[in-house]
Ligand code: B12
């Protein structure tokens with residue numbers, strides 16, 4: 399039976415001091431929406447963050463809106479960042495530790511949309527732990543106004559920590575879909591009206607008498623059987639200006655993944671837990687996706703694949719981009735280890751515009767990555783010289799779990815490496831990412847096991863789960879000291895590069 403399903407990308411709650419506003423196409427909702435359309439359902443998408451992108455307010459955690467507008471706050475913050483020393487900045491902005499910025503449609507506008515469509519089921523995306531509170535607030539609002547409508551939540555955060563969502567949403571969430579959503583959510587929609595039947599499905603979780611019940615996930619599916627995107631779903635949602643990627647000079651663009659999963663299992667990353675080992679789409683399916691996107695006027699793709707360099711995928715993609723005239727950039731990150739002269743030549747020839755090469759630690763014992771060998775660095779410079787915008791990043795504060803006392807020294811050493819990369823022309827920009835512990839990653843599991851013996855973080859400090867905000871620190875180092883150190887690194891890096899609003903919270907032009 400045909401059902402009405404409204405898929406909502408929730409407003410964004412961000413740390414006002416540390417976070418740039420990063421918004422992009424919700425590929426998960428787009429994919430599950432496409433799958434439902436194919437099964438004959440009536441589906442609408444509401445990207446409330448993007449549609450309300452100019453509606454930014456500051457709130458404190460008790461829900462009170464601050465008198466100061468976001469624009470004024472940001473301008474003052476950037477001016478202080480440039481003139482105060484790190485300690486003065488830390489002291490002055492400490493008073494904002496209970497404040498968040500909310501970007502997106504207000505509840506009145508969301509209410510109007512839901513009322514006019516009258517869905518049977520509302521699906522909310524919960525991809526980021528840092529946006530936990532936004533999902534909870536939205537679910538509560540919707541359940542209160544539309545008690546008969548099922549509220550279902552899915553995404554990476556919902557997958558990692560369903561209990562956190564279900565316990566804090568006070569019965570406003572009917573079901574969580576954890577893991578890949580296309581098939582499970584479609585089965586759930588088909589069970590509409592019969593909750594007992596939903597509770598038999600693999601990959602769903604729910605609250606019952608105050609207890610979270612979780613049915614195990616089904617096995618990973620064959621990507622070609624499910625992944626497809628109907629461009630009509632995203633029309634009119636406002637994704638024309640890049641908010642996280644290198645600006646596209648007016649070309650219509652979208653984020654895209656042609657593969658999921660990763661051959662590595664880095665200790666801080668949730669992707670391999672979410673998606674397992676690398677699975678790639680077949681060439682004929684990529685071709686038909688590109689043709690569809692072309693028909694809808696897309697000209698540039700921002701690749702978010704986690705494992706782009708493995709196998710022959712890159713060459714195949716570059717060939718297809720050429721066939722269909724797509725420009726492209728990479729935002730998912732490529733490993734320096736996997737680059738060589740041949741690959742760099744193909745990348746340059748393909749008119750790639752921007753590439754992200756993070757310098758990551760690999761396992762729990764890794765401390766500061768050393769500067770890569772000169773041969774590899776030259777590859778980066780070759781791309782810069784060819785006009786590709788090269789971005790790197792370092793994760794600051796990697797805990798050598800056995801040596802919490804290394805923390806501050808390691809941050810300084812890492813910062814020196816990135817400043818050298820910038821000064822010597824190996825990259826155009828470097829992003830400062832303080833370590834955060836994402837739910838259910840290897841790091842998280844170690845800290846849960848140790849009971850935060852040497853390192854501390856607030857498990858429910860939702861905003862701090864963003865990669866840009868300081869989250870975890872050694873017990874022996876106070877939060878103030880940690881924040882001060884990080885501000886100082888931002889200031890040093892900012893002196894060597896133009897900090898752009900799409901990657902820095904301290905850019906003048908946000
Ligand atoms: C693309 C991407 C982004 C894009 C935006 C993505 C977006 N708007 O959805 C950008 C670059 C902006 C971004 C930013 C950030 N990201 Co990011 N990002 C990704 C990435 C690489 C791919 C996600 C994706 O599109 N996959 C393709 C789609 C088809 O799959 P999917 O999203 O998983 O959706 C499926 C299921 O989750 C589920 N599902 C999703 N939504 C829903 C909704 C319902 C109702 C249902 C039933 C099911 C469902 O079904 C879908 C189909 O199977 C993932 C890594 C990964 N491989 O998962 C990290 C990832 C999601 N990001 C992560 C993080 C931490 C961030 C940042 C906080 C930090 C940063 N890197 O800047 C910011 C926060 C941004 C924000 N706006 O708040 C983490 C999240 C972990 C966590 N628990 O928080 C991940 C998992 C990477 C990691 N480090 O482990 N990100």
Ligand code: SF4
Pocket residue numbers: 660661662663664667668669670704705731758
């Ligand atoms: S950080 Fe990158 S390389 Fe490591 S597991 Fe995650 S996606 Fe793979």
